Amino acid sequence: MAGEAPAKKEKKKVPIVEGLFTWPSDKPALIASRCKKCGAVMFPKAAYCPNPDCEKNPENIEIIELSRRGKLWSWTIQYYAPPPPFKMEPFKPYAIGMVDLPEGIRVLGILTTTENLKCDMEVELTVGKLYEDDENEYITWMWKPVEEEKK
Amino acid sequence: MERDVAIIGVGMVRWGRYPDPKRPDEYPERTMPELAVEAITNALKDAKISWRQIEAMVSGVYLWVNQQAGIHGTLSGTAIANLMGYTGIPIVSVANACATGQSILREAVLAVASGECDIALAVAADKSAFGFFRPQSTDGKSDIDYMRFVMCGETNPAYWAMECRRRMYEAGTTEEDLALVKVVTSKPAPFNPYARYRKTFTMEEVFKSPMVCEPLRLLEICATSDGAAAVIVAEYEKAKKICKKPVYINAVAVGTPTFGDPTVRLTYLSSNIRPGVPTLSESRNAVQKVYKMAGMTPDNIDVIELPDNSSWHYFAYLDCILNLDPGESEKLLRKGETDPITGRIPVCPSGGLGAFGEAVVAQGLAQVCELVWQLRGEAGERQVKKDVKVALAQTYGYAGNNAACIVSKGW
Numbered sequence: 003m004a005g006e007a008p009a010k011k012e013k014k015k016v017p018i019v020e021g022l023f024t025w026p027s028d029k030p031a032l033i034a035s036r037c038k039k040c041g042a043v044m045f046p047k048a049a050y051c052p053n054p055d056c057e058k059n060p061e062n063i064e065i066i067e068l069s070r071r072g073k074l075w076s077w078t079i080q081y082y083a084p085p086p087p088f089k090m091e092p093f094k095p096y097a098i099g100m101v102d103l104p105e106g107i108r109v110l111g112i113l114t115t116t117e118n119l120k121c122d123m124e125v126e127l128t129v130g131k132l133y134e135d136d137e138n139e140y141i142t143w144m145w146k147p148v149e150e151e152k153k
Numbered sequence: 154m155e156r157d158v159a160i161i162g163v164g165m166v167r168w169g170r171y172p173d174p175k176r177p178d179e180y181p182e183r184t185m186p187e188l189a190v191e192a193i194t195n196a197l198k199d200a201k202i203s204w205r206q207i208e209a210m211v212s213g214v215y216l217w218v219n220q221q222a223g224i225h226g227t228l229s230g231t232a233i234a235n236l237m238g239y240t241g242i243p244i245v246s247v248a249n250a251c252a253t254g255q256s257i258l259r260e261a262v263l264a265v266a267s268g269e270c271d272i273a274l275a276v277a278a279d280k281s282a283f284g285f286f287r288p289q290s291t292d293g294k295s296d297i298d299y300m301r302f303v304m305c306g307e308t309n310p311a312y313w314a315m316e317c318r319r320r321m322y323e324a325g326t327t328e329e330d331l332a333l334v335k336v337v338t339s340k341p342a343p344f345n346p347y348a349r350y351r352k353t354f355t356m357e358e359v360f361k362s363p364m365v366c367e368p369l370r371l372l373e374i375c376a377t378s379d380g381a382a383a384v385i386v387a388e389y390e391k392a393k394k395i396c397k398k399p400v401y402i403n404a405v406a407v408g409t410p411t412f413g414d415p416t417v418r419l420t421y422l423s424s425n426i427r428p429g430v431p432t433l434s435e436s437r438n439a440v441q442k443v444y445k446m447a448g449m450t451p452d453n454i455d456v457i458e459l460p461d462n463s464s465w466h467y468f469a470y471l472d473c474i475l476n477l478d479p480g481e482s483e484k485l486l487r488k489g490e491t492d493p494i495t496g497r498i499p500v501c502p503s504g505g506l507g508a509f510g511e512a513v514v515a516q517g518l519a520q521v522c523e524l525v526w527q528l529r530g531e532a533g534e535r536q537v538k539k540d541v542k543v544a545l546a547q548t549y550g551y552a553g554n555n556a557a558c559i560v561s562k563g564w
Binding site for chain 1: 285287288293299300301302304305306307308311314315316318319322363364368369412415417422423426427
């Protein structure tokens with residue numbers, strides 16, 4: 003067709019798996035469960051406390067949003083594409099890390115960069131796209147290094 | 154245990170890929186039950202007994218049932234018996250991930266130790282030779298493994314690499330140490346007829362191999378393989394009548410995690426951290442248990458088979474087995490003390506997972522087969538130089554599964 007292409011409509015951002023983080027949100031946070039008795043936290047959320055000494059009573063469980071900032075315990079860069087059902091289009095080597103949060107939980111997640119990563123550096127939760135179709139962008143949570151000046 | 158138990162026969166198939174179109178003579182088309190039959194047949198031959206003398210059987214359960222084998226991968230025991238010929242004996246199928254091998258050895262030992270029967274078989278066959286492992290459902294509502302994989306794409310080597318980097322940060326492990334693991338563990342590989350990769354590697358070759366998950370290179374992680382192994386156990390007095398060299402089972406135990414262990418295990422997205430709880434607690438728990446059962450300490454152990462899925466594992470699991478602080482295992486390796494043949498504490502004289510590639514549920518039994526051959530002095534050119542009286546094997550698996558055993562000369 004001649005003429006200008008129609009203005010690009012912004013695609014909807016859709017979590018690949020719903021319910022793992024608050025969305026839509028300007029400040030997305032991971033959704034976890036916490037035991038009101040002992041404080042043990044589970045991500046993804048569960049109906050029971052994982053502490054062997056706690057009563058298995060769903061009434062003792064509250065749903066919480068985890069801290070958005072934590073310390074990068076460790077990370078790696080994956081140079082080869084994981085097999086399906088993982089999907090990243092186009093694939094490029096990316097970093098995965100484990101992050102310690104103040105709630106006493108260590109959480110996995112993709113990092114927004116492969117550059118200048120260090121053990122124990124501060125990171126913050128954000129979201130990022132892994133692939134898209136005509137309608138939507140499909141997103142997951144990601145950890146983003148907190149720049150020095152922002153601290 | 155109520156009654157003493159010993160190993161009277163072991164059998165394996167060569168690890169690899171069945172079929173391998175490039176080497177059809179060595180690796181023909183074989184199903185999992187068919188590989189199991191070959192391993193059982195070798196073990197029966199080794200024990201010089203017949204299939205009808207087996208009074209109970211425990212079978213390893215295949216994990217990748219959505220990709221192949223299906224329901225017969227789960228109900229593997231009766232699928233194998235269907236080929237061996239039904240004899241009406243009790244058969245149980247057990248899934249404990251990579252720790253399945255010694256977990257089913259434990260079940261077979263308990264069947265004999267309790268007096269339920271006198272001769273029992275543990276068998277596991279696996280076809281895992283297809284690269285990175287992956288979730289087995291598309292259930293985004295309840296399968297945490299699926300959620301983990303689609304949201305993060307964490308492959309097994311990615312997990313190992315994260316552990317490895319932290320160890321380098323805390324204990325000072327170097328890239329040279331990581332490469333040296335492959336060089337040292339691959340020394341006996343050319344002499345093991347059951348190994349898939351019968352080759353010794355140089356530092357240069359390891360460093361030239363591509364980075365898979367930084368800091369781990371291709372030659373510092375294990376492949377995935379097909380394989381099968383079988384171990385026959387008998388009541389000790391009966392074992393002494395059946396064979397000249399019964400291998401006494403001092404201890405066999407399964408370990409699971411301690412609450413508060415910070416390890417984010419494969420298949421999971423997070424872990425709860427409680428002060429003072431160590432990492433890899435399922436492994437420490439299994440190892441401490443076998444020492445306690447056997448009334449032994451690390452000083453009693455003459456040879457070790459450990460799960461060297463990656464160079465990081467070698468150090469981390471040597472720590473667990475020898476009760477070392479992080480960094481000490483590296484020193485032992487550098488000094489040659491863990492050389493698989495000439496070492497003071499030989500580690501992985503089989504060539505380890507590096508030479509085999511991991512056939513998940515069969516791997517633990519393959520370790521036991523090697524220890525039996527080493528104790529009997531039948532390991533040929535890879536026979537460890539020192540006198541071997543007591544041996545320890547340990548495997549760890551997905552999602553908090555671990556198993557270990559201590560075996561010794563029973564003659």
